Amino acid sequence: MALHMAVEVVRDSADSLTSQIQEFIKKEISEGILRPGTRLPSSRRLAGDLDVSRSVVVEAYGQLVAEGYLEAAQGAGTRVVGHLDSASVVPALLDEGQVPQVRWDLRPGGSNTPAFPRREWLRCYQQVLQTADLSHHNYPPLAGEPTLRRELTSYLGRLRGVRTSPERIMVVGGFAQALGLLCPVLPRLGIDTLAIEDPGHPGQRQFLRESGLPTVPIPVDDEGLDVAALTASGARAVLVTPAHQFPTGVTLSAERREALARWARDVDGWVIEDDYDGGLWYERGARPLALQRTMPDRVIYAGTASKSLSPGLRLGWLTAPEPMLEQLLRTRARHDLGTETLTQLAFAELLRTGLFDRHLRRLNSLGRSRRDALDEAVRKHLPGAEVLGPGAGLHAYIQLPPRADEGALVAGALRHSVLVRGAAAFHARPRRDAPALVVGHAHLPRSGVAEAIRAVGAVRRW
Structure with missing residues (x-):
């Protein structure tokens, strides 16, 4: 059937044709223009209508199938998913707005935080309210409260081996603000492209694109970032997650660390x-x-309390060499007046008293128990799949057998009241040969982890 579909593409856009087709179809679905069950033109027909290579459309359709927007069946063509209405499918996959009512939400993200130390935080906040003087009710120092910068210097040094000083630390509103400050600073240093890990955080890719800083994806393998590919890219700046790569969970190997330096x-x-x-x-x-610690003159190190405490606090920090920090502070001065004082002081008290360390030990104990439950459930219900990387953070990466249909598994899980994300959504360059699931598990009880994975296993297709 020679179906037609209106798709707008701009050939001189910085976004690839594949990306433009994906985003256009997503928008049409979200606005209800493409209704559930609507059949789309074949990849060959649409490629001909748009005068693009068929591989461009095949990749776009493949990504949308993997993300759950479209479904494809042999002999039946490609259609908009029919099991959800248009008002619910898109927000569920973009982690925005309303989501379907499900029993198990396995998406990684802010709602995945296992526990907030309410009693300890209240104790520290009350202490701050009782002791704060008039200066603490004025506008905060742009780099952050000196008390917190001193505590962060000690904490980061003993826990992470970071080489810094209070004068080289800036307190920010989470990693997003740190990245937002870097986007205008890097071009002033002659850096016009930022290399990013692939797969990586789709939200960061979008943030960087909308900030006007071009990115180049660099593949990640079982040793972390491919430094040889980074070298070949010509980029002079790179964003990495070396301890626990997001989303694969792999740790950057010692050899790759040396190569990156x-x-x-x-x-x-x-x-x-x-x-x-x-x-x-x-x-x-x-x-x-x-x-x-291996190259403090070349690394801008950033951390956050979003995973260990709460993303709602909007509390993060960075440390950078003095010339870079000065540039970041000048840029920040044009946009805001610093991070809220009392939250900074309460966190400093949490660090000073050792209550934060105690909280981390409690979280890590919970995390270990739930990761063990996940490993066991995957072995039992997803034979041939493997949980990659060390036990860390709030999520895990489940690599599926090569023959697995990632998109069908994600869609089938949703019909069984499990909301989970496929790995395709995290790739800048679609790869259908590496099916996987990215699972937020640390917020669930052990029994919940097991039940959710059992439900996913009930619809596996391999």
Whole structure:
């Protein structure tokens, strides 16, 4: 059947044709223009109508199938998913707005935080309210409260091996603000492209694209970032998650760390280290130290309390060499007046008293128990699948057998009241040969982890 579909593409856009087709179809579905069950033109027909290579449309359709927007069946063509209405399918997959009512939500993200230390936080906040003087009710220092910067220097040094000083730390509103400050600073240093990990965080990719800083995806393998590919890219700045790569969970190997340090020296480059897990490491054995300690003059190290406490606090920090920090502070001065004082002081008190360390130990104990339950459930209900990476953070990466249909598994799980994300959504360059699931599990009880994976296993197709 020679179906037609109106699709708008711009050939001189910075976004690839594949990306434009994907985003256009997503928007049409979200606005109810493409209704559930609507059959789309074949990839060959649409490619001909748009005068593009068929592979462009095949990749776009494949990504949308993997993300759950479309479904494809042999002999029946490609259609908009029919099991959800248009008002619910898109927000569920974009992690925005309303989501379907499900029993088990396995998406990684803010709602995945296992526990907030209410009693300890209240104790520290009350202490701050009782002792804060008039200066603490004025506008905060742009770099952050000195008390917190001192505590962070000690904490990051002993926990992560970070080489810094209070004068080289800035308190920010989470990693998003740190990245937002870097986007205008890097071009002023002659850096016009930022290399990013692939797979990586789709939200960060979108954030960088909308900030006007071009990105180039660099593949990740079982040793972490492919530094040879980074070198070949010509980029002079890279954003990495070396301790616990997001989303695959792999740790950057010692050899790759050395290679990355050589790359930074050779190209006069910058490494942005996103240490997003915030001390959540429950793998037996020592956690790898920060990449920053091996080249403090080339690394902008950033951390956050979003995973260990709450993303709602909007509390993060970065440390950078003095010239870079000065540039970041000047940029920040044009946008805001600093981070809220009382939250900073309460967190400093949590660090000073050791209550934060105690909280981390409690979280890591919970995380280890739930990761063990996940490993066991995957072995039992998803034969041939493997949980990659060490036990850390709030999520895990389940690599599926090559023959698995990732998109069908995600859609089938939703019909069984399990909301889970496929790995395709995290790839900048679609790969249908590496099916996987990205599972937020740390917020569930052990029994919940087992039941959710059992439900996913009930619809597996391999």
